[in-house]
Amino acid sequence: MVFSRWTTPILWALHEYGRQRFVELERRLVSITPKVLTQRLRQLERDGLVLRTYHAEVPPRVEYEISELGRSLAPLFATLAEWSANHLDEVDRRRREYDDRPRAGGRRG
Template identity: 45%
Template structure:
Protein backbone atom coordinates (compact mmCIF):
# COMPACT_ATOMS: atom_id res chain seq x y z
CA UNK A 1 0.00 0.00 0.00
CA UNK A 2 1.38 3.42 -0.96
CA UNK A 3 1.60 6.06 1.75
CA UNK A 4 1.13 9.79 1.57
CA UNK A 5 1.23 12.59 4.10
CA UNK A 6 -2.48 12.05 4.77
CA UNK A 7 -2.24 8.26 5.23
CA UNK A 8 0.66 7.87 7.66
CA UNK A 9 2.71 6.19 8.74
CA UNK A 10 2.13 7.86 12.09
CA UNK A 11 4.29 7.98 15.17
CA UNK A 12 1.32 8.13 17.56
CA UNK A 13 -2.36 9.09 17.81
CA UNK A 14 -1.56 12.78 18.23
CA UNK A 15 0.41 12.63 14.98
CA UNK A 16 -2.60 11.14 13.15
CA UNK A 17 -4.99 13.67 14.69
CA UNK A 18 -2.77 16.64 13.87
CA UNK A 19 -2.55 15.45 10.26
CA UNK A 20 -6.30 16.00 10.01
CA UNK A 21 -6.58 19.31 11.89
CA UNK A 22 -3.30 20.91 10.81
CA UNK A 23 -3.67 24.38 9.40
CA UNK A 24 -4.85 27.53 11.12
CA UNK A 25 -8.46 27.35 9.98
CA UNK A 26 -9.55 23.70 10.21
CA UNK A 27 -10.31 23.60 13.91
CA UNK A 28 -12.07 26.97 13.58
CA UNK A 29 -14.19 25.65 10.69
CA UNK A 30 -15.12 22.64 12.85
CA UNK A 31 -16.10 24.94 15.69
CA UNK A 32 -18.10 27.29 13.44
CA UNK A 33 -20.10 24.35 12.04
CA UNK A 34 -20.58 22.94 15.55
CA UNK A 35 -21.81 26.25 16.95
CA UNK A 36 -24.07 27.25 14.04
CA UNK A 37 -24.95 24.01 12.25
CA UNK A 38 -25.20 23.82 8.49
CA UNK A 39 -23.66 26.86 6.80
CA UNK A 40 -23.27 28.19 3.30
CA UNK A 41 -19.80 29.24 2.11
CA UNK A 42 -20.40 32.97 2.62
CA UNK A 43 -21.73 32.35 6.14
CA UNK A 44 -18.60 30.37 7.00
CA UNK A 45 -16.40 33.11 5.61
CA UNK A 46 -18.20 35.80 7.63
CA UNK A 47 -17.86 33.66 10.76
CA UNK A 48 -14.09 33.31 10.29
CA UNK A 49 -12.65 36.83 10.06
CA UNK A 50 -9.33 36.86 8.24
CA UNK A 51 -9.71 33.65 6.25
CA UNK A 52 -9.18 34.07 2.52
CA UNK A 53 -11.57 32.53 0.03
CA UNK A 54 -8.75 30.38 -1.37
CA UNK A 55 -7.78 29.02 2.06
CA UNK A 56 -11.38 28.32 3.06
CA UNK A 57 -11.99 26.40 -0.19
CA UNK A 58 -8.77 24.42 0.27
CA UNK A 59 -9.50 23.50 3.88
CA UNK A 60 -13.13 22.58 3.16
CA UNK A 61 -12.01 20.26 0.34
CA UNK A 62 -9.43 18.57 2.58
CA UNK A 63 -11.95 18.23 5.40
CA UNK A 64 -14.47 16.70 3.00
CA UNK A 65 -11.84 14.20 1.81
CA UNK A 66 -11.05 13.35 5.44
CA UNK A 67 -14.73 12.68 6.13
CA UNK A 68 -15.15 15.58 8.58
CA UNK A 69 -17.42 17.82 6.51
CA UNK A 70 -20.33 17.02 4.23
CA UNK A 71 -20.83 19.21 1.16
CA UNK A 72 -24.40 19.29 -0.14
CA UNK A 73 -24.92 20.80 -3.61
CA UNK A 74 -28.50 21.72 -4.53
CA UNK A 75 -29.52 21.71 -8.21
CA UNK A 76 -30.79 25.30 -8.28
CA UNK A 77 -29.84 28.54 -9.98
CA UNK A 78 -27.97 30.33 -8.55
CA UNK A 79 -26.00 27.39 -7.14
CA UNK A 80 -26.57 26.59 -3.48
CA UNK A 81 -23.95 24.66 -1.50
CA UNK A 82 -24.15 23.89 2.21
CA UNK A 83 -21.54 22.48 4.58
CA UNK A 84 -22.20 20.48 7.73
CA UNK A 85 -20.29 18.24 10.10
CA UNK A 86 -20.32 14.50 9.55
CA UNK A 87 -20.48 12.13 12.51
CA UNK A 88 -16.69 11.87 12.25
CA UNK A 89 -16.40 15.68 12.37
CA UNK A 90 -18.68 15.85 15.41
CA UNK A 91 -16.51 13.31 17.23
CA UNK A 92 -13.33 15.24 16.38
CA UNK A 93 -14.91 18.47 17.61
CA UNK A 94 -15.81 16.74 20.89
CA UNK A 95 -12.18 15.64 21.23
CA UNK A 96 -11.03 19.25 20.69
CA UNK A 97 -13.32 20.58 23.45
CA UNK A 98 -10.77 20.02 26.23
CA UNK A 99 -8.18 21.88 24.14
CA UNK A 100 -10.66 24.78 23.81
CA UNK A 101 -11.12 24.85 27.59
CA UNK A 102 -7.34 24.97 28.02
CA UNK A 103 -7.15 27.80 25.47
CA UNK A 104 -9.84 29.86 27.22
CA UNK A 105 -7.95 29.46 30.50
CA UNK A 106 -4.76 30.59 28.75
CA UNK A 107 -6.49 33.68 27.35
CA UNK A 108 -7.54 34.63 30.88
CA UNK A 109 -4.15 33.78 32.41
CA UNK A 110 -2.14 35.91 30.00
CA UNK A 111 -4.74 38.67 29.70
CA UNK A 112 -4.96 38.31 25.92
CA UNK A 113 -7.62 40.06 23.91
CA UNK A 114 -10.42 37.86 22.66
CA UNK A 115 -11.94 38.55 19.24
CA UNK A 116 -15.71 38.87 19.24
CA UNK A 117 -17.46 37.86 16.04
CA UNK A 118 -20.80 39.32 15.01
CA UNK A 119 -23.22 36.60 13.89
CA UNK A 120 -25.59 37.56 11.10
Protein backbone atom coordinates (compact mmCIF):
# COMPACT_ATOMS: atom_id res chain seq x y z
CA MET A 1 0.00 0.00 0.00
CA VAL A 2 2.61 2.55 1.08
CA PHE A 3 5.13 1.61 -1.58
CA SER A 4 2.87 1.73 -4.62
CA ARG A 5 4.23 3.95 -7.37
CA TRP A 6 2.93 7.36 -6.19
CA THR A 7 1.80 6.75 -2.63
CA THR A 8 5.09 7.50 -0.92
CA PRO A 9 5.80 10.74 -2.86
CA ILE A 10 2.26 12.01 -2.18
CA LEU A 11 2.44 11.23 1.53
CA TRP A 12 5.94 12.71 1.76
CA ALA A 13 4.81 15.95 0.04
CA LEU A 14 1.83 16.29 2.38
CA HIS A 15 4.02 15.53 5.39
CA GLU A 16 6.77 17.91 4.34
CA TYR A 17 4.69 20.85 3.04
CA GLY A 18 1.42 20.49 4.97
CA ARG A 19 -2.11 21.02 3.66
CA GLN A 20 -2.22 21.52 -0.10
CA ARG A 21 -4.65 21.91 -2.93
CA PHE A 22 -4.69 19.43 -5.82
CA VAL A 23 -2.78 21.79 -8.13
CA GLU A 24 -0.05 22.35 -5.54
CA LEU A 25 0.46 18.61 -5.17
CA GLU A 26 0.44 18.19 -8.94
CA ARG A 27 3.21 20.82 -9.26
CA ARG A 28 5.35 19.12 -6.62
CA LEU A 29 4.97 15.68 -8.24
CA VAL A 30 6.04 16.80 -11.68
CA SER A 31 5.51 13.65 -13.74
CA ILE A 32 2.23 12.41 -12.21
CA THR A 33 -0.89 12.68 -14.35
CA PRO A 34 -4.04 14.31 -12.92
CA LYS A 35 -5.91 11.01 -13.30
CA VAL A 36 -3.33 9.05 -11.32
CA LEU A 37 -3.08 11.76 -8.65
CA THR A 38 -6.87 11.69 -8.24
CA GLN A 39 -6.89 7.89 -7.99
CA ARG A 40 -4.07 7.82 -5.43
CA LEU A 41 -5.59 10.59 -3.31
CA ARG A 42 -8.92 8.75 -3.22
CA GLN A 43 -7.19 5.52 -2.20
CA LEU A 44 -5.17 7.27 0.49
CA GLU A 45 -8.32 8.95 1.81
CA ARG A 46 -10.09 5.57 1.83
CA ASP A 47 -7.14 4.03 3.72
CA GLY A 48 -7.26 6.83 6.31
CA LEU A 49 -3.81 8.21 5.45
CA VAL A 50 -5.03 11.47 3.87
CA LEU A 51 -7.79 13.87 4.88
CA ARG A 52 -9.79 15.71 2.21
CA THR A 53 -11.50 18.98 3.13
CA TYR A 54 -14.13 20.42 0.80
CA HIS A 55 -14.80 24.16 1.11
CA ALA A 56 -18.20 25.17 -0.29
CA GLU A 57 -17.04 28.37 -1.99
CA VAL A 58 -17.33 29.75 -5.48
CA PRO A 59 -15.34 28.22 -7.02
CA PRO A 60 -15.22 25.18 -4.71
CA ARG A 61 -11.90 24.52 -3.00
CA VAL A 62 -10.54 21.14 -1.91
CA GLU A 63 -7.49 20.66 0.29
CA TYR A 64 -5.58 17.54 1.22
CA GLU A 65 -3.49 16.88 4.30
CA ILE A 66 -1.82 13.92 5.87
CA SER A 67 -3.80 12.33 8.71
CA GLU A 68 -2.42 11.28 12.08
CA LEU A 69 -2.32 7.71 10.77
CA GLY A 70 -0.34 8.90 7.75
CA ARG A 71 1.89 11.01 9.99
CA SER A 72 2.78 7.87 11.91
CA LEU A 73 4.80 6.90 8.81
CA ALA A 74 7.17 9.86 9.44
CA PRO A 75 9.93 7.63 10.87
CA LEU A 76 9.75 5.55 7.69
CA PHE A 77 10.09 8.69 5.54
CA ALA A 78 13.06 9.83 7.64
CA THR A 79 14.74 6.45 7.21
CA LEU A 80 14.13 6.50 3.44
CA ALA A 81 15.48 10.05 3.17
CA GLU A 82 18.58 9.07 5.15
CA TRP A 83 19.12 5.96 3.02
CA SER A 84 18.74 8.05 -0.13
CA ALA A 85 21.24 10.63 1.04
CA ASN A 86 23.73 7.90 1.87
CA HIS A 87 23.28 5.62 -1.15
CA LEU A 88 21.89 7.39 -4.24
CA ASP A 89 25.37 8.23 -5.52
CA GLU A 90 26.21 4.53 -5.41
CA VAL A 91 22.93 3.63 -7.14
CA ASP A 92 23.71 6.16 -9.90
CA ARG A 93 27.23 4.76 -10.28
CA ARG A 94 25.94 1.19 -10.53
CA ARG A 95 23.34 2.21 -13.10
CA ARG A 96 26.02 3.81 -15.26
CA GLU A 97 28.20 0.71 -14.92
CA TYR A 98 25.30 -1.52 -15.88
CA ASP A 99 24.30 0.66 -18.84
CA ASP A 100 27.89 0.80 -20.10
CA ARG A 101 28.40 -2.99 -19.95
CA PRO A 102 28.68 -4.80 -23.30
CA ARG A 103 25.65 -7.00 -23.95
CA ALA A 104 25.49 -10.44 -25.58
CA GLY A 105 25.32 -10.04 -29.33
CA GLY A 106 27.45 -6.89 -29.27
CA ARG A 107 24.58 -4.51 -28.51
CA ARG A 108 24.59 -1.98 -25.68
CA GLY A 109 21.59 -0.87 -23.62
